[in-house]
Amino acid sequence: MPTLQDPLMIVTDLDGSLLDHHTYSWQPAQPWLDRLNAAGIPLIICSSKTAAEIQPIQQSLGITNAPFIAENGAIIMGKNVNETRDALLPAKDYSALCQILQHVRQRYGFEFTGFADVTEKEVADWTGLTPREAVLAKMRKGSESIIWRDSPENFVAFQQALSLEKLALRQGGRFWHVMNQRDGKGTALARLLAHYTHPQGKRWITLGLGDGPNDAPMLDQVNYAVVIKGYSKNRIQLSRDDNENIYYSTGYGPQGWSEGLAHFVHC
Numbered sequence: 001m002p003t004l005q006d007p008l009m010i011v012t013d014l015d016g017s018l019l020d021h022h023t024y025s026w027q028p029a030q031p032w033l034d035r036l037n038a039a040g041i042p043l044i045i046c047s048s049k050t051a052a053e054i055q056p057i058q059q060s061l062g063i064t065n066a067p068f069i070a071e072n073g074a075i076i077m078g079k080n081v082n083e084t085r086d087a088l089l090p091a092k093d094y095s096a097l098c099q100i101l102q103h104v105r106q107r108y109g110f111e112f113t114g115f116a117d118v119t120e121k122e123v124a125d126w127t128g129l130t131p132r133e134a135v136l137a138k139m140r141k142g143s144e145s146i147i148w149r150d151s152p153e154n155f156v157a158f159q160q161a162l163s164l165e166k167l168a169l170r171q172g173g174r175f176w177h178v179m180n181q182r183d184g185k186g187t188a189l190a191r192l193l194a195h196y197t198h199p200q201g202k203r204w205i206t207l208g209l210g211d212g213p214n215d216a217p218m219l220d221q222v223n224y225a226v227v228i229k230g231y232s233k234n235r236i237q238l239s240r241d242d243n244e245n246i247y248y249s250t251g252y253g254p255q256g257w258s259e260g261l262a263h264f265v266h267c
């Protein structure tokens, strides 16, 4: 079990994990955030939120120098990530993605609604974000979030149509995320780890926390995985079988988050 003196790196989902699914509060996690901060342990946010949404959250959390993963892995940002800029950008940017979605909708008549189709007000209604926060949620660079409003059969056909365009659908806590097949939380974390080195060149010990199926590829990559109890219908399926390194929380959101850290990290 790692201690706070080890070269530990925390990789965390936000909604439903560090942040409460309904209120977006992280208050129950504050004692652990303080401990990690005092020990200089980097907290890497790995979320479906946009970079514009994550930056102010990082500030509120007191994170000053850590890279982060936005839009479900489509975007990696950080001063200390030494990779060429092109490699960190999505294969198809947001406007290209929206064009493809529009084309697929016209061709097959599928019914779905994306962030690009609605106003900030509607995004605020869907998510419970304030209108000002909803503006940031609409500042997308490499993925689109949609609500599916059609049949399960058409969903399969939709998936196939997107796959022809080298696009994938990933399920989050609230939305389906349309993104490049190449991108996801797992591949983004692997790319980040290849380029974000420990200040003393030590090998990172990684601990990941997440509550949604889209967190599974990230949780499969880390040394210690915390599966936070969630509201998603589809339970997280991990591919790994080293059960001693997986912890399933009994609490939701930031409560479960703290529980997971207390389980694995010794003070």
Ligand SMILES: [Mg+2]
Pocket: 013, 014, 015, 016, 017, 172, 173, 210, 211, 212
């Ligand atoms: Mg989540």
